[in-house]
Amino acid sequence: MIKIGEFIESLEGEGTKTVALLERYYESLYPIAEEIETIDISFYKRLQKQLITIENSIKSEFGAGKIEVAFLPYNASMWDSLESIWLAAKKDPQCDAYCVPIPYYELTRDRRLEKMHYEGADCYDDHVEITNWREYDIRTRRPDVIFIHYAYDDMAGNATIHPEFYSKILREYCECLVYVPYFITSASTIEEYSASLPGVLYANYVMVQSEAIRQSYIRHYKKFNEEHSLNFCFGKAEEKFVAMGSPKLDKAICSNESDYELPLAWRQLICKENGEKKKVIFYNTHMFVWLKNGERYFRKIHSVFETFKNRKDVVLWWRPHPNTELNFRVSRPDLLKEYMKMVEAYKSEGWGIYDDTSDLHRAVAWSDAYYGDGSSVTELFKVTGKPLLLQNALYQPSNRSQYAVELVDFYDDGEYLWFAASNYNALFRMSSSKWEPEYMGTFPGEKANVAWLFGLVVCNNGILFFAPYNAECICTFDIGTKAFGTIELLLPAPEQIEKGFSAFSVGKYVVFTGYSYPYIIRYDTETCTSDYCEISLEKGKMRHTMGQRYFARGYQTEEYLILPLVSRDEIFRYDVQTNLLERIYCGKARQGYYDIDFDGSSFWLAPKDGSAILQWDGYSQNMKRWCEFPKGYVCPEEFGNNNICCVGSDVYLFPNNANMVLRLDTKSGRISPATEFQSEAEAEKDEIIANWFHAKIVSNLIYALTMRPSSFSCYNIQTGQLRQEQILLDDRTGEQMKLLRQAACQEAFRDCVGQGNFCETPLVDVAGFCDFLQEDNLGCCGNAPSTNHAGDAIYAYVRARIG
CATH class of the missing domain: 2.130.10.10 (YVTN repeat-like/Quinoprotein amine dehydrogenase)
Structure with missing residues (x-):
């Protein structure tokens, strides 16, 4: 009896109902040994009833339907990709769920295991019961299901999980291996290599955030299968990839400020003297963007710090990607010292929050807005309904003159140079000798928040014509009457950016060549009508795809435009009179x-x-x-x-x-x-x-x-x-442009209601973003969903498929 109880506790732990019943039954048997001859029949019936109770308890607690599920996170900050599934498993009385964080190693440049990292119980919330990886022998326990969130195994260049936990090995010791990506993406596709990572191949199921992402995985997986003649030995694509949403969003939606305590020093930074909370901006720097841009990125961050350092109305909550230091150490050791110096300086100055903890969602909950590189974190902010500004690592506003105006092209009428500013929605002219710009007005119908509205400008019969680069329409300005005008694009644009860059004045026609816009537009200045010539790159096919680029510039003769293609080694000739386009050179x-x-x-x-x-x-x-x-x-x-x-x-x-x-x-x-x-x-x-x-x-x-x-x-x-x-600009015009810039920021951030985010531009920068947040505009950025149940759905899906 005692041995049975010990055996059960060795498998299930202490506190099971069955062991308690066995102990009471054992205590009931003791009198039998003392007074067996005097025991009446009623006592025997009570023992029999106890045995039936024990039998029912065993069936309930350890019946054939009960399963064991192991969750193997390697990085505590990425636990949110598994947590809601774990919570769903914990609620199931027929499931024993274990959270078993596994160690990972830094790699040397010759791919030897170096420093080991283990993020155990101290890195997780108190409600998450942690089992040490040394105490959970997968080979012995053979759990029914294993959930992982790291698919690289030994394929990453900077680090690897412990080799005992590679997906190929895990697959041998469980009935079902499930991979849930630790990231989410704003794109509708994934990189091709993602579909052939070890964790993807060996997993029975790959849980992805959306149907679009699922289809992307399926396409790349099938391609990999065909190229390597695998005959789908790793499973059929349609069955392997399942779109159930991301558990990361469950956590973001359910988290509130009240769920998290802050260190006293952080609370003092966030609270004003009157007790009100300052606006908090989450600043996310991504390791790969940093490594790619190197020294330039350091300068960018310094400029961001300068923007926030002296502001009393906002607080910067800087949270670098958790693997930033590791990646510098492995991939760019020449920059590691500079990185550590920057971190220590930021922390010692004490004007902002530095967060290198594993608790991402505390930062999300306490922040009012997001600024930084694009990553999974941006998707978390989108579902909370908070505004986002994506950082442009190449733009540093601290180096700009306050009243500087920039131009793309100009028209010289002999006295003045006429140009549209690229950093404002504004038309200027300036003396060809003095170069002192004079503000002539704003282009009607065009947004204030869009940079580079126009490409090149030409003049025909005293009227300026501006090629619509990022503008909605072709815009015009009559030099004599000072009147603005617009020419609408009659055919829809596949992309709303970089439509057309070049313009040519040929006789009575003004011709605009498409950059992302798949047409050449010929405008007749006498009849005020437009003809369109479709740009066909494939013979017999009129097919245009996102990202396709056509003509940047060209050369004008009396009858033709000679137009080299941006995307291929080809040159076209456009006949202005007949409105026909012909390929005249095709190289290799x-x-x-x-x-x-x-x-x-x-x-x-x-x-x-x-x-x-x-x-x-x-x-x-x-x-x-x-x-x-x-x-x-x-x-x-x-x-x-x-x-x-x-x-x-x-x-x-x-x-x-x-x-x-x-x-x-x-x-x-x-x-x-x-x-x-x-x-x-x-x-x-x-x-x-x-x-x-x-x-x-x-x-x-x-x-x-x-x-x-x-x-x-x-x-x-x-x-x-x-x-x-x-x-x-002179001071008066500069103040006018300053007001335009402020209006641009307001317009841009309100535009992000439907988009969820806006990318930093010379017109819309982080300083303007901070001003925007002060005007109680947080409610304008859309409503967040109140609930999300990806964890429940994923667990139910897998549970139903376990025998």
Whole structure:
């Protein structure tokens, strides 16, 4: 009897009803040994009744329907991806649920196990009962179900879970292995490799957040299966991937400020002297964005800190990705010291909250808004209904002049340069000699919060026409009457951004070429009507996809536009009179082109990858490559060069991300740095992704527009003189633009009601976001769902499939 009780306790632990009944039965048997001859029949019946009670208890507590489920989180901060499933299992009287955190290791560069990390009971809330991994022998216990949230096993470059817990091994010791991703995404697709990670392959079920994500997994999984001739040995795709929602959202929706205590120092930062709570902004820095941008990202964070340091109305709650330090140590040890220095400085200054705990949801519950890189955390904030501003790591507002105005292109009427600002919804003109901008008005019908409304501008019969880059419509301005106008796009745009960049004035027509917009628009200035020419890249197919880009710039002849394609090694000719588009060159290179110019005998092209300067005769299928670049020239493969300008026998190439403006002497074949522009090319690119954005020739002048704030250059080809200035507004106009910027912020954050978030731009930055939060606008960002039951649904689904 005693041995039976001990055996039950070894399996089920202390406190079971059955063991208590066995103990009482044992106590009832003791008198029998003393007075067996005097025991009456009623006593015997009582013993028999006790045995029946014990039998029923055994059936109830340890019946065939009872299962054992093990949850194996490796990182406590990611426990939220499993917790609501665990809670559902705990509620099931026919289930024994165990939370068994497992250790993980940092990896050396040669992939040896180094430092071990174990986040045990101290890292979890008190209500989560933790079983030490050394005390739970999976091989002996063989649980019915194992839930995991880490699928990489030994495939990650920086760390690995303990090899005993690789998914291939776990699959052997349970009836059902279930993988629930520790992350959620705002996208509708996943990276292709995600569908072939070990944890995905060996899992019986993969629980995903939505049907769109499920279909993405299925596509990539089937592709992997076919490429490796696996014959679906890891399971059928439609059965393996199940869309049940994410438990992470369960936690976010159910968490409130009152659920979490704060350290005294944090509470003192958050509360004003009158006891009111300041606005709290959750600041999330993602490790991969940091590693990718390196030193530039450090400068970005410093600028963010400067924005918050002296504000008394908001508090920054900085919570770096939990694996940031580990990734610096493994992947960028050269930056680890700088990272640790930044963290220690932030903590010691004491003006903001530094949170490296495992309790993500405390930060979500106490925060009023989100600012930072895109990650799973943004999705948590969306379901809470709180506003979000996604950080632009390349933009640093602290380096901008308060009254600087930026432009993409201009039209020179001989007296004034006319331009639409790229950082305001505003039209300006300035004397071609003084460069002092005069505000002419705002484009009607266009939003104040959209940067880069327009691309290039042309003039036809005294009317300016602006190409709709991010604008809703083609906009016009009559120089004589000072009247604004609009030309609507008659055919729908697949994307609302980067519609068209270039515009050309050809006789009575103004032609706009599509960038993401899959049409060329020919506007007749006499009849005020528009004709559309569809851009067809595949013969016989009119198929346009998201992300497709067509024409950036082109070259204009008397009858035609010569248009190089951005996405492919192809060139088209557009007949303005007939409104027909024809492919005239089709090469085999992988790159497309951003610009083309003509020197009188040859066309010259700027390839997107910056690998060469290309010369084309205009009719053959061959191009000559000029690629003997000067020493020290560095150009990335993507977005290398931007503009090309022909000046006599010289060809100028202006860089996007390359580090030199180049001049090709077509007589000698020598490529050299164009030193007259080199100061800008070498300038540190704190805020932007490009050095030079647009260059054009007007008479004997080369105008070049840099993406550095407001820097406008004019090079006189004859005299060799360079004029370079910032375009600054006077105080009165600057105050007008300041009001426009404030209106832009308000408009942008209210627009995010349906979107859930807004991306930081030169018009809408974190300082404006802080101002927005002070005006009791938190309620404008949509209603959060009151409940979410992914954990219950996932557990019920798996429970029903266990034999």
